[in-house]
Amino acid sequence: MTEHAISAEDRSAFARDGAVCIRGLFSPAEIEMAARGIERNLAAPSERAKVASAADDPGFFFQDFCNWQRIPEYRDLIFESGAASAAAQLMDASVVRLHHDHLLVKEPRTRQRTPWHQDQPYYNIDGQMSASMWLPIDPVPRESSLEFVAGSHRGPWLMPRSFLDNQARWFPEGALTELPNIEADRRAFPIITWSLEPGDAIFFHMLALHGAPGVAGGHRRRVLSVRFVGDDIRHSPRRWKTSPYFAGLEDELPPGAELNHPLFPIVWSKAPARAPEAA
Numbered sequence: 001m002t003e004h005a006i007s008a009e010d011r012s013a014f015a016r017d018g019a020v021c022i023r024g025l026f027s028p029a030e031i032e033m034a035a036r037g038i039e040r041n042l043a044a045p046s047e048r049a050k051v052a053s054a055a056d057d058p059g060f061f062f063q064d065f066c067n068w069q070r071i072p073e074y075r076d077l078i079f080e081s082g083a084a085s086a087a088a089q090l091m092d093a094s095v096v097r098l099h100h101d102h103l104l105v106k107e108p109r110t111r112q113r114t115p116w117h118q119d120q121p122y123y124n125i126d127g128q129m130s131a132s133m134w135l136p137i138d139p140v141p142r143e144s145s146l147e148f149v150a151g152s153h154r155g156p157w158l159m160p161r162s163f164l165d166n167q168a169r170w171f172p173e174g175a176l177t178e179l180p181n182i183e184a185d186r187r188a189f190p191i192i193t194w195s196l197e198p199g200d201a202i203f204f205h206m207l208a209l210h211g212a213p214g215v216a217g218g219h220r221r222r223v224l225s226v227r228f229v230g231d232d233i234r235h236s237p238r239r240w241k242t243s244p245y246f247a248g249l250e251d252e253l254p255p256g257a258e259l260n261h262p263l264f265p266i267v268w269s270k271a272p273a274r275a276p277e278a279a
Contacts, residue, residue: 002080002081002082004022004083004085004086005089006022006089006090010090011090011092014090014131014203014204014205016151017151017153017192017208018150018151018152018153018204018208019150019153019203019204019205019210020202020204021196021200021201022086022203023199023200024200025082025086025199025200026082026083026199026201027199028198030077030081030199031137031198031199033073033076033077034073034077034224037072037073037224038103041064041067041071041074041103042103042105045064046070048064048066048244048245049062049064050062050063050064052112052114052164053112053164057110057111057112058109058111059107060105060106060107060110061104061110061112061114062103063104063105064103065101065102066100066244066263067101068098068101074224077226078101078267079267083133083135083201083226083228084096084228084267084268086131086133086203087131087203087268088230088268090131091230092230093129093230093231093268094230094231095266096228096230096266096267096268097228097230097259097264097265097267098226098227098265098267099125099130099227099228099229099233099264100244101224101226102225102244103223103224104221104222104223104225105220105222105223106144106215106220106221108215108217108218108219109216109218111214112163112214113212113213113214114163114210114211114213115161116149116183116209116210116211117158117160117161117179117209117211118152118157118158118160118206118209119227120207121157121158121159121160121170121171121176122160122170122242123242124236124237124246124249125229125236125259126236127229127230127234129231129233130207130227130229130230130233131204131205131229132203132205132206132226132228133203133225133226133228134203134223134225135201135224135225136198136200136201136221136222137198137223138219138220138221139196139198140195140221141195141219142193143213144212144214144216144221145193145194145195145196146193146202146211146212147191147210147211147212147213148192148193148204148208148209148210149189149208150192151190152207153204153206153207153208155207157177157207158176158178158209159171159175159179160176161179169240170240182209206227229259229264234255234256234257234259235249235254235255235256235257235258235259236255236256237249237255246263
């Protein structure tokens with residue numbers, strides 16, 4: 001794997017704000033590899049794939065999850081690039097595991113926002129050490145980029161809801177604090193964002209409150225997101241279907257256990273990790 005040194009300034013920004021932009025993390029060859037993997041994914045979606053835009057949207061918002069075992073370009077990027085090393089430094093972790101990969105593609109003229117949300121309440125894990133990477137392979141102007149409420153990663157957990165119909169499918173109604181209406185008064189929140197070029201990546205904590213606009217005109221926004229977790233993350237089975245869902249995992253990994261399972265390989269540690277063979 002490639003080691004990539006993260007500056008003290010970027011580490012401080014991640015700890016303070018819950019999100020940071022790392023410029024030039026990936027080479028042009030790595031971006032080309034990610035693009036090939038994304039196109040392979042779009043041509044043959046998995047059973048987890050879903051459309052996250054309405055039927056009358058002039059564009060198209062496509063998502064897919066957990067494809068690293070069948071798409072070699074994803075696997076090579078995750079195991080051989082500097083991404084896991086960067087995540088380790090930002091989390092101050094001694095061991096980094098892959099939780100899952102997540103493809104997000106907004107085709108030109110997509111109106112659908114990615115609603116404001118935290119990621120961790122949708123997942124099957126507890127703990128503090130997390131770093132999600134958001135890697136666009138197309139230029140992303142500020143008006144189409146991922147946005148964050150700085151400092152929101154310190155909590156509390158906020159109610160996760162389905163993106164299109166706003167349903168509480170994960171936690172029971174009233175179980176968690178509702179999200180504030182950020183769009184009603186954006187100036188009341190410390191919102192941060194960045195324009196991005198291919199090779200740049202955003203890293204953010206899984207509790208960082210974030211969202212994204214649609215894309216205008218002929219702009220296409222293809223993003224590969226990779227979710228990394230550190231030393232203190234533990235399995236937390238839910239009574240509902242998490243997103244993504246790992247069928248049968250609760251029978252193999254008890255509550256409170258480390259994610260010591262082939263689905264969550266070690267991708268960085270003080271001893272080099274080796275990529276597993278494709279399934």
